[in-house]
Amino acid sequence: MESRILEVDGWEKVVQFTDQETRLNAIVSVHNSNLGSGLGGCRIRKYASFDDGLADVKNLSRGMTYKNALGGIPFGGGKAVVFADPYTEKTPEMMRAFGKAVDSLNGFYVSAPDSGVTTDDIHEMRKSTKYAAGVVDEQGRGGNPSPVTAYGVWKGMQAAAAHALGSGDLKNMRVSILGLGAVGMALAEHLHEEGAKLIVADVNEQVLAIAKDKFGAVVVGPNDACAQEVEIYAPCALGGAINETTIKRIKAKVIAGAANNQLQRPGYDGVLKEMGITYAPDYVINAGGVISIGHEVMGDWDRGKLYQALDNIAVVLTRIFDRAVSEDTSTGIVADTLAEEIFRN
Ligand code: NAD
Numbered sequence: 001m002e003s004r005i006l007e008v009d010g011w012e013k014v015v016q017f018t019d020q021e022t023r024l025n026a027i028v029s030v031h032n033s034n035l036g037s038g039l040g041g042c043r044i045r046k047y048a049s050f051d052d053g054l055a056d057v058k059n060l061s062r063g064m065t066y067k068n069a070l071g072g073i074p075f076g077g078g079k080a081v082v083f084a085d086p087y088t089e090k091t092p093e094m095m096r097a098f099g100k101a102v103d104s105l106n107g108f109y110v111s112a113p114d115s116g117v118t119t120d121d122i123h124e125m126r127k128s129t130k131y132a133a134g135v136v137d138e139q140g141r142g143g144n145p146s147p148v149t150a151y152g153v154w155k156g157m158q159a160a161a162a163h164a165l166g167s168g169d170l171k172n173m174r175v176s177i178l179g180l181g182a183v184g185m186a187l188a189e190h191l192h193e194e195g196a197k198l199i200v201a202d203v204n205e206q207v208l209a210i211a212k213d214k215f216g217a218v219v220v221g222p223n224d225a226c227a228q229e230v231e232i233y234a235p236c237a238l239g240g241a242i243n244e245t246t247i248k249r250i251k252a253k254v255i256a257g258a259a260n261n262q263l264q265r266p267g268y269d270g271v272l273k274e275m276g277i278t279y280a281p282d283y284v285i286n287a288g289g290v291i292s293i294g295h296e297v298m299g300d301w302d303r304g305k306l307y308q309a310l311d312n313i314a315v316v317l318t319r320i321f322d323r324a325v326s327e328d329t330s331t332g333i334v335a336d337t338l339a340e341e342i343f344r345n
Helices: 050-070 092-103 119-125 145-165 182-194 205-215 222-227 268-274 288-298 303-326 331-343
Strands: 002-005 013-019 024-032 042-045 076-083 174-178 197-201 232-235
Touching: 013 050, 013 092, 024 050, 024 092, 042 050, 042 119, 050 076, 050 288, 050 331, 076 092, 092 119, 145 182, 145 232, 145 288, 145 303, 174 182, 174 222, 182 197, 182 205, 197 205, 197 222, 222 232, 268 331, 288 303, 303 331
Parallel strands: 042 076, 174 197, 174 232
Antiparallel strands: 002 013, 013 024, 024 076
C-alpha cells in the first residue's frame, strides 16, 4: 500500500492510497476536525479523471463538516472516494485494502456507506479497521440509515410547515414527492399515516404502483413533480432538483426533501426566498442517517437517544427559519453561518 499526502488549501488532510495488488485507488479527505474525527461515507465510482474524484471528495468532505456540526454529533467532516466501477471492479479484497488505508489514519477519518458501498463492503472494511460504521451490531444497534433519514425529513417538514403555513400538522396537506427510493418511500409512509395527500413521481413504475396502492397517491411524471398545486414539495431523488427549468415552476410554499445538493446553483436559496418559498437546507433536514452513524461510532447507539437527536433536526431548522426572517437572508446562508459558529469555536 502506498500513500501520498495531497496539499489542499483549506483542508486538514487529503491522502491518496494506492495498492497494486487489489487495484485500490482511493482518496480520503478530512476537511475539518475541530469537533472530532472526520466522519463521512465512502463513495465508489468510476470518475472520468483523478481531478474529478479529488474535486468530489473535497466538496463532499467540506459538506460533512457543516452537516455533522448542525447534526449535533461530535465529528468533523470527512469523506472518501474509491476510483472503481462498483458493479464490475469492486472486490472484497479492495474493500479490505481500503479498510487498511482508513486504519492507517488511526481514527482521524471514520468511514460509512455512500453510493456504491453496501453493508457487505462495510463488513469487509471492518476486517481491517474499526473505523468503519453503518452496520447493525450483535445487539441490533445501528444499521440502515434510510428510515432514520426519512424520519428526520418528516419532522423537519413539519417544522417548515409550522413556519411557512402556520401549522405543523400535515393532515390534509398536499405534498409532492419526487423519488420514492429508500428514503422517499419511508417518508411517504409517515406522511400517509399523518393524513397528508400525496402526489408522487419516480422513474420506477414498481414503486409508483406501491404508493398508489398503499397511500392512494396520485402519480405524475418526474418533470411535473415540482409544478404541482401543493403546499410542500419534497425532492427525494437525485441532486439538482431545483434548477433553472424547475425553479420557475414551483408552486409549493415549502421545499423540504431528502435529496443531497437539491440546489443546482448556490444562490438558488436566495431566489426561493424572493419567491416566498421556505427552503429547508438539504444537509440539515437529511442529516438523520449520519446522526445515527455518529451515535453508532460513539458506541452509545440507543433508540431513545437517537430519536431525540432526530427530533432536534426540527429545532435546528426552526432556528434557521426564524433567523433567516430576522436577518432578511436566505436559509442556506443562515445554516452555513450557524454551522461555522459551531465548528469554528
Ligand atoms: P434511492 O436510490 O433508494 O432512491 C432514489 C429514487 O429516486 C429511486 O426510486 C429512483 O428510481 C428515483 N429516481 C432516480 N432518478 C430519478 C428521476 N430522474 N426522476 C424521478 N425519480 C428518480 O436513494 P435514497 O437512499 O432514497 O436517497 C434519496 C436521496 O436522498 C439521494 O439524493 C441521497 O443522496 C439523499 N440522502 C439519502 C440518505 C439515506 O439515508 N439514504 C441520507 C441523506 C441523503
